[in-house]
Amino acid sequence: MQYSATRGASRKPVAVLVGIIEPQALFAPFLTRLFADAGFSVVASLESMELDELRRKEPTVVFVDIDFIEFEAVTALRQLRGAVPNATICAYTARTDEGWGGVCSRAGANCVLSKSTTPSEIVAGIRHALRVGTFVDPRFDNRDREPSDEDTSNGLG
């Protein structure tokens, strides 16, 4: 059965279309399978920020590994927000330093998930974000702060 999100007053089910951006190509098929098993439809699985492809596929959810993409995380999230303004953007990151969840949220992520999350927690976090508009993994210290210079370094160092 396909998972459905309801929007506004309408109860009509909406298919959840997922676009994955995961440069760790070895793992991308497992994300695809995880989402498929959850009833989502994976419409794109990309190794880099192919914004035109994402725009074309019109995903409901963009799942992006912000530690390994070619741009620093805050810029990447802003670009994604601009490219697919109506999508629920889910940032997947190993960083759990103070306020990082808030930085990602303000850069455009609706959902911020730590890489310590289990597969079922990933799906639950996305479903929560689809339902209420936002989800930040409780593993993050969610105090607000402004992006610092450190935030503009990519995770490839």
Next chain:
Amino acid sequence: MLTSAYLQTVTRESQPVQAKAPVSRTFIIEAQALMAKALSQMITLDPSLLVVGDADAITEANVRTMRPDFILVDIDAGQIDLTEAVRISRGVLPNVKICALSIHLQPDVMQRCLSAGVDGYVVKDVTPSELLRAIKSVLSGETYVDPRIAGRLLRRRSTNDRYPDPNELSSREVEVVRLIVAGMSNKEISATLHLSEKTIKNHVSRIFSKFNCTARTQAAVHALRTGLA
């Protein structure tokens, strides 16, 4: 919608189980919970490999408990000190084989790993079957390195520093590509480097030509994967 044909090729059911086959005990060091699960699933597709556990770091205690024949270490996530990890592992099990797993296609990163004492270096864009081949190669006593990086190293050595690689970027081009990676436009790069926009355009064209690509994103990806940025 994508089909999972790729995954179907690696389903556990597709592999015959040989009850009496000798198994190599494999220990996964992976800070990403999902990735640990994925690696475990991939490795156990091979009946000669048994995943005895996973952890986000190597400690003397967990090596003693797991008694692995082979350790696969993801060096990208977490704070892995590979030299220390190798020292701890070999201190407990002198013959244990260790392979590093990384997203980096940079020869320097691979060399650092080999210098730390690992037996193999695998890049994360390989297929599951290539990963298994690498593991078995290391278990058989060979050193496995990604052939793309090995080829690059050999080419670099063969030029013997006297003949510069025509595809090697100049120092200015390296500066430009790093600013591309930072998400800057030509105009912003020109302001940062105090050069005209036309000059930057020329540099970008030469970078594209040397990288054999046609877009800034492709150039940025290439620069990151080859360690230029």
